[in-house]
Amino acid sequence: xxxxxxxxxxxxxxxxxxxxxxxxxxxxxxxxxxxxxxxxxxxxxxxxxxxxxxxxxxxxxxxxxxxxxxxxxxxxxxxxxxxxxxxxxxxxxxxxxxxxxxxxxxxxxxxxxxxxxxxxxxxxxxxxxxxxxxxxxxxxxxxxxxxxxxxxxxxxxxxxxxxxxxxxxxxxxxxxxxxxxxxxxxxxxxxxxxxxxxxxxxxxxxxxxxxxxxxxxxxxxxxxxxxxxxxxxxxxxxxxxxxxxxxxxxxxxxxxxxxx
Numbered sequence: 001x002x003x004x005x006x007x008x009x010x011x012x013x014x015x016x017x018x019x020x021x022x023x024x025x026x027x028x029x030x031x032x033x034x035x036x037x038x039x040x041x042x043x044x045x046x047x048x049x050x051x052x053x054x055x056x057x058x059x060x061x062x063x064x065x066x067x068x069x070x071x072x073x074x075x076x077x078x079x080x081x082x083x084x085x086x087x088x089x090x091x092x093x094x095x096x097x098x099x100x101x102x103x104x105x106x107x108x109x110x111x112x113x114x115x116x117x118x119x120x121x122x123x124x125x126x127x128x129x130x131x132x133x134x135x136x137x138x139x140x141x142x143x144x145x146x147x148x149x150x151x152x153x154x155x156x157x158x159x160x161x162x163x164x165x166x167x168x169x170x171x172x173x174x175x176x177x178x179x180x181x182x183x184x185x186x187x188x189x190x191x192x193x194x195x196x197x198x199x200x201x202x203x204x205x206x207x208x209x210x211x212x213x214x215x216x217x218x219x220x221x222x223x224x225x226x227x228x229x230x231x232x233x234x235x236x237x238x239x240x241x242x243x244x245x246x247x248x249x250x251x252x253x254x255x256x257x258x259x260x
Contacts, residue, residue, distance in 0.1 A: 005252035006039030008260055009075045009102045010067045014045035014060055015232075016082025016108075017151060020142060021046060027081075029233025034245045040252050043067045043076075047087060048143040050134050052150035053163070056083075057090040059144075064091070064100060075102040077260050079251065081232050082209065085109025085177075085216075086154060089167050098170035102260045105251060106177045108206055108231050112213040113160030115201040121156055160213075169217055174260065179214030180206035180223040180231050187239050191227035206231065223247075 015027040021044045032042045046063050047056035064076055078101055080088040085106030091097050092104060121127060131149045138146040153159045169175055181204050182188070182195050191207030198205045205211075206228040214222075226242045229235060233244040 002039040004038040007256045009073050009077050010041040012043045012076045012078050014080035014084030014088050016084045020049050029236045030245050031233050031248045050138045050146040050148045052147040053086050053154045056087040060091050078104045081107045092170050093167040101173050103174040108209045110209045110213045111216045113157035114155050117155040175217035177216035178220050179211035180226045181211050182206050182227050185225035188227035
């Protein structure tokens with residue numbers, strides 16, 4: 001039986017904003033099955049696409065407890081992308097789950113917020129219109145409690161500062177983080193266009209998140225030339241110079257070596 005990614009504790013993958021685990025695309029692409037093929041036990045977070053950090057963290061908590069019950073494990077390894085990293089941190093620090101989490105790896109999580117989000121929030125009339133439209137759409141798409149305005153506030157620089165004060169790292173949990181910088185790469189043309197818009201306020205990004213905003217405890221560095229969504233294999237594209245599936249296989253292999 002494959003052993004490369006057979007970690008001591010199950011892996012729980014927490015997705016980010018504007019997508020569910022399997023809709024409208026498979027958020028994690030080929031990654032979950034590749035991890036399982038190499039011996040990992042993998043669970044998906046199942047959060048709302050546009051839920052608040054707090055509500056989505058409670059959804060993650062339910063999956064975490066189910067994973068522990070089904071596997072008999074004492075803890076899980078959390079791997080979280082984008083806003084999912086904030087939800088994972090809230091789960092650990094504010095929902096009393098620190099003793100149930102061995103490690104948290106965040107990938108392209110806006111730990112320090114987005115200046116583009118700040119600009120949007122400066123227009124409350126626009127936010128109200130977008131909030132209503134997104135609530136209606138994502139309720140139909142399966143969200144239990146979409147709260148777009150609350151999600152947007154959590155992505156602002158002020159919201160991030162308040163969050164970081166309220167949710168410090170928990171002792172006993174191993175934290176690490178990664179960022180990405182799209183640069184001049186054009187593998188993902190949609191994100192390349194979005195990065196130009198984001199750059200007006202945020203400068204260099206992976207299409208959505210600045211590398212310096214992704215910096216958190218034990219920062220492992222920037223993956224260059226890769227978009228926000230290609231960091232999770234959402235497009236399942238053949239990329240020049242980066243293999244997202246191998247990135248997560250190596251991540252799990254390292255967690256295994258560390259005893260997690």
